[in-house]
Amino acid sequence: MDNFDSTLIIKNIPKSISDITNLLPTVPKETKSFGRRRVLLTYDNEATAQAVLRQLQQLEVTPGKRLNAAFFRKNEKPAANTKTIKPVRANKTTQCNLHTAGETAAPQISKQLGLLETIYVEGEPGADKTNTSSYLTKLRKPHLTMQPYKYVICIDFEATCWENQAPPKWRESEIIEFPAMLVNLQTGKIEAEFHKYVMPIESPKLSAYCTELTGIQQQTVDNGVPLQTAIMMFQEWLRKELRARNLQLPKMSKDKLIGNCAFVTWTDWDFGICLAKECKRKLLKKPSYFNQWIDLRAIFRQWYKYRPINFADALSHVKLVFEGREHSGRDDARNLAALAYKIASDGAQFAITKDLAPFQLNSNCIL
Structure with a gap:
């Protein structure tokens, strides 16, 4: 090189x-x-x-x-009496030869050794201009990259719901269960856990459908804490656990944009719709570190080349069995942690898939 x-x-x-x-x-x-x-x-x-x-x-x-x-x-002119290796062209990319002119290694060997770099070329027919540096296009090279995250924090909210309800983006759901699992991606062990039941304010009485689906009883949420309190308690827990392991979330400082720990959810619903909409409606202060997360479903689809019907189908596809009760926030988050470890162990490199504030640092959050 x-x-x-x-x-x-x-x-x-x-x-x-x-x-x-x-x-x-x-x-x-x-x-x-x-x-x-x-x-x-x-x-x-x-x-x-x-x-x-x-x-x-x-x-x-x-x-x-x-x-x-x-x-x-x-652009360099080839040396005399030498043959320049031509790159192999794919449908949406052009692979550029990184050898010097005198080298004669075969293109396929060069590709395996990481000596061919795939880039997108402006103006090239068929070039994908929507995501020229997409992390997901690099998932096929697990042995050439290192996992940037030592730990991930798996979160799966449960929220108020009703039978025959509107699609998720049109609902005005309120979070009623806030679980978080800090999992070590090298061992698969859940090293710390946060869990709080949250009191709904806009629709304080749970529907029979919600209770049956989640197993959460009316008395449980009546004794819960307001969402703003739950967020503050989570931040205290988060600060303690990150400092104990010398971990940093993405974009907490200019010199460590990626960090070594990140939030993981299944789809963008938890942070992108549920938490974001509720905080906006209620004028609650949402820590900016909730603006970045890894959608494990997106990673799963790209890595395994399979589109699961739901979370249970994803577990089944990689020979994992759901443990506990489905739609229990705590059990869902634990199984999400198990799936994250499985995907990482199989070689997928994690990266932030969604950022609601791409041009802002999270320096205002003290962790």
Whole structure:
């Protein structure tokens, strides 16, 4: 890999980013702008450039689209009497040869050794421009990457519900159970657990359907705590557990955008709809670290090339058995932790799949 340089290129910078340097975890040695939408960043060495690139490629500039960042390659003329290896073209990508001109290794061997880098080319027919640095396209190389997260926190809310109710995005549900499991991705062990029942305010009386589905009784939520109190109690628990293990959530500081611990949910409903809508309706202060999470269903679909009907089907597909009661928040979160460990053990690399505030750090949250 001696032919790697230490210059990065960022392309298609959206208009919402006025100064790209504000998002850089490490200040470059030199910055060159080419118009408003392209910039070259030169670092002192390759290792620093690679570290910056890994973090930049996790930034979601718009929903479903990550920052277009890659190593910058200068066009070089081949040496005399040598044969340049032509890259293999896929449907949606162009694979660029990273060998020097004199090397004669076969393209397939180069690909296995990670010496072919897949990038998306502007203007290329069939190029996928929606997510040029997508983490999910790299899931097929488990042995070439390291798991960025040592721990994950699996959360599965239970909320008020009714028979024959509207689709999730149109409901005005209230959280009634708040569970969280801190799981070690190297051992699969749940090392800490948070659990609180929450008192609903807008619809204080549970429906018979909700009680039957979740097993949560009316008296249980009557003795619960308000959501804002539950969030404050969770933050105290979170602060204690993260500090005990030297863990950091994503975007808590400029120099550690990825972090080494992240929230995991099954679909985007828990944080993207349920918590977000309830906090907005009730004018509650929501910690900004709830804006980033890993949707394990998205990881599952891409890694196993299988679209599960539901969570139980996903467990069955990887030979896991649900333990406990379905739709119990605590049991759902524990089984989600087991699935997260299984997927990580099978080689999938985790990364943030959703960020509700892609241009903001979480520095206002003290953990």
